[in-house]
Amino acid sequence: MSQLPANVFQFVRANKWRILIVVATALIVIAVGFFQKKEDAVIEQKGVYVVGYITKYEVTTRGQIVYYQFKFKGQVYQSSKHITLGGNIVGNRYLVQVLPSNPQQCRLLANYQFYRQTNVKQPEDGWIEIPNEAHYHEL
Structure with missing residues (x-):
């Protein structure tokens, strides 16, 4: 010992x-x-909801990355997230939660998807609550 x-x-x-x-x-x-x-936690407390469009889906050695963009107060923003959403998702629409004071701080809510046939008119300032058109599904 x-x-x-x-x-x-x-x-x-x-x-x-x-x-x-x-x-x-x-x-x-x-x-x-x-x-x-x-x-x-800050985004969850103070964020508003907007429509995000998947622009690119990439498989890397570190996992899968989803690139998306959204429009808030007339300006287009882009972001990405490491997440697995499946095959051909480019063009799909998901809910994004955005911090109004700094829209670069955002998070893709992959459980809330807008169906392709759903016509969604997003307010320029986003929604305060999750809109009815966003359909919840388990990942």
Whole structure:
């Protein structure tokens, strides 16, 4: 038992840079996740709803990315999200929640889709509540 601490200290001393990199990476991932959750909570509380159009769907080594755009107060914005939505989704319309004070802060609500045949007239300032035309479905 008295050998274990010496071996641990030797291991740490020999690999201190590797350990530091692993710990720093873990802390960065945790911090990014924390701030993303905080941003999502603000958008959920103060956000309005707009129609988002899928413009591109890409499969990468890190997963699948959906690129979308939406219009808010006459200006077009673009964003992306790592999510799996299935095959041919380019052109599909989904609900996007936008922070009115900073429309770059937004989130795609992939559970709320507008059917292709549904004619939706979005208010320029977005909807305060989820519109009836947005159909909820499980992912």
